[in-house]
Amino acid sequence: MKKKLYRNTKEGMIFGVCAGLGDYLNIDAAFIRIIWLLTVICYGTGLLAYLLAALLIIPAKSE
Numbered sequence: 001m002k003k004k005l006y007r008n009t010k011e012g013m014i015f016g017v018c019a020g021l022g023d024y025l026n027i028d029a030a031f032i033r034i035i036w037l038l039t040v041i042c043y044g045t046g047l048l049a050y051l052l053a054a055l056l057i058i059p060a061k062s063e
Contacts, residue, residue: 006060015054 008019011029018036022029039046 005057007054007057009059015050016059017050017053017057020057020060 003024005024006020007016008023008029009016010019012019013033018032019029021032025032036046036050039049
C-alpha cells in the first residue's frame with residue numbers, strides 16, 4: 001500500500017499539517033510541532049514553510 005501525505009484536520013491544531021506529517025512519518029505530531037516552532041524562532045522561515053505546506057498538501061478525505 002502506498003503512503004500518501006495529507007493534512008489530518010481531525011487531529012491537527014490549526015491546518016493539520018503537523019498531524020499529517022506525523023501520520024506519514026509514523027512519529028508523534030508533537031515532535032514535528034517542536035521542530036517547526038524552533039525553525040520559526042531561530043530562522044523565521046518555518047512560518048512560510050508551514051503556510052506553503054498548508055496550501056499544497058491536500059486535506060484527508062472524510063469518510
